Amino acid sequence: MKRTALFEKHISLGAKMVDFAGWDMPVYYTGIIEEHLHTRSLAGLFDICHMGEFFIEGKDASKEVERLVSCRIADMPDGKCRYGFLLSRDGGIMDDLIVFKISQNEFMIVVNAGTIGKDSSWISGNIKGDVSFFDRSGSIAKIDVQGPSSPSVMGRLAGKEAIENIGRYSFINVKIGPADVLLARTGYTGEIGYELFFDAGYASGMWDSLMRFDEIKPVGLGARDTLRLEMGYPLYGSDICEQVDPFEAGLGRFVYMDKDFIGKEALLARIEKEDKKILMGFECDGRRIARHGFRIEVEGIESGVVTSGGFSPSLKKAIGLCYVDKKAAYEGGKIILTDGNISIEAKLTRTPILKNK
Amino acid sequence: MNLKELKYTKDHEWVKLQGEEAVIGITDHAQSELGDITFIDLPRLGQKVKQSDGIATIESVKAASEVYSPVSGEVFSVNDTLVDAPETVNTSPYEDGWICKISVSGAKELDGLMDHAGYEEYLRELK
Numbered sequence: 001m002k003r004t005a006l007f008e009k010h011i012s013l014g015a016k017m018v019d020f021a022g023w024d025m026p027v028y029y030t031g032i033i034e035e036h037l038h039t040r041s042l043a044g045l046f047d048i049c050h051m052g053e054f055f056i057e058g059k060d061a062s063k064e065v066e067r068l069v070s071c072r073i074a075d076m077p078d079g080k081c082r083y084g085f086l087l088s089r090d091g092g093i094m095d096d097l098i099v100f101k102i103s104q105n106e107f108m109i110v111v112n113a114g115t116i117g118k119d120s121s122w123i124s125g126n127i128k129g130d131v132s133f134f135d136r137s138g139s140i141a142k143i144d145v146q147g148p149s150s151p152s153v154m155g156r157l158a159g160k161e162a163i164e165n166i167g168r169y170s171f172i173n174v175k176i177g178p179a180d181v182l183l184a185r186t187g188y189t190g191e192i193g194y195e196l197f198f199d200a201g202y203a204s205g206m207w208d209s210l211m212r213f214d215e216i217k218p219v220g221l222g223a224r225d226t227l228r229l230e231m232g233y234p235l236y237g238s239d240i241c242e243q244v245d246p247f248e249a250g251l252g253r254f255v256y257m258d259k260d261f262i263g264k265e266a267l268l269a270r271i272e273k274e275d276k277k278i279l280m281g282f283e284c285d286g287r288r289i290a291r292h293g294f295r296i297e298v299e300g301i302e303s304g305v306v307t308s309g310g311f312s313p314s315l316k317k318a319i320g321l322c323y324v325d326k327k328a329a330y331e332g333g334k335i336i337l338t339d340g341n342i343s344i345e346a347k348l349t350r351t352p353i354l355k356n357k
Numbered sequence: 358m359n360l361k362e363l364k365y366t367k368d369h370e371w372v373k374l375q376g377e378e379a380v381i382g383i384t385d386h387a388q389s390e391l392g393d394i395t396f397i398d399l400p401r402l403g404q405k406v407k408q409s410d411g412i413a414t415i416e417s418v419k420a421a422s423e424v425y426s427p428v429s430g431e432v433f434s435v436n437d438t439l440v441d442a443p444e445t446v447n448t449s450p451y452e453d454g455w456i457c458k459i460s461v462s463g464a465k466e467l468d469g470l471m472d473h474a475g476y477e478e479y480l481r482e483l484k
Binding site (some may be wrong): 016027028030031033034196222226287288289310311318 | 386393395396398416418419421443444447
């Protein structure tokens, strides 16, 4: 398994470790529920060094990124980020990602850890013109700070005024100690928070600096998953994959149809055929978890499948995401979730599952 | 709870015999392996069980795990506090986190289980 620059920190904190996409990562330090609730009330510190960072640079950078990803690029100001997808020629989702516009000639694209190789081959194989592609995943560290106390923590670390002026889905360049940091107001938890990108050589020092704050606790991938699930954010490999297009996943708003991009033709054909299923959230009646693979029955008829299932520490009940027949997909719709052995009653709900975030 | 008075199974259940009655739970090792427990499917009152029958299902954020009865008999008491507070098994696996009580039909079955020293040795071998 691969190790991030912060591996020793996790071991010395007594983290329970697990293989995640080939990386030896912390699932939890003290407990998933405790870490989850801490992030929603104070601030959680996450090692996310395993994710990928690609750079596309050159005169044709903007043009090429526009052609490769689903979201609109042309109207992005410098310092803005956008969520979108890499689509295959079949219109299926190869990965979900965030594009950072550093300048007209320089873009950073952040991708999932498990798809770095696939995405890198795809992009470098498809870009053309006056542009260069760099995979800097190995040399860039990523640390997330998420939670209501994170602006205060980051303000003390990077300067109050600088932090106060970062809008949602925007980023700045700032010096924190010896490190030049690309500091973005983005995240995967639903709380206000920041993602820090900087040279991996400074990872250990950055972690230590952040751990000194009283509000900060280290949080593992277990709570990262329960946090995103409460928000209904999809996880690549579970809720979205190459067999699914953005519209089925309820994420059509991240596809800009008024431009040319790889996969657009196929996507148009898929939309025509759409009598299919759509991704929705669900809330179970109790605590019993309906896991990935459980079938959905609506009035006795098999109508879909669970793609993510887990426990919500905030709601104290089981929740999840599922693909369900469009005609059954409405707010409050009653469903039964079953694996053939146990049956669980639940209600469909639009995301976010945890409201008022 | 005096851990030395308990008997233990290879699946990390503990049992305390008090006359004809047995109290059952899972060990600290088991709760630690499970992580945060989110749901317990408890046995029904009056349920008859044989040694090694599945008697309860414990779910954590990570996975679901069966609890196997260390003895044969009939369930006469169930810890209802675990319905709304299953995490009690994490914080107090030997006391407040007891799962159920069984009136025992085969007390001799306990002879086949490990004592405290034996279980400690067993845990060392597992590492």
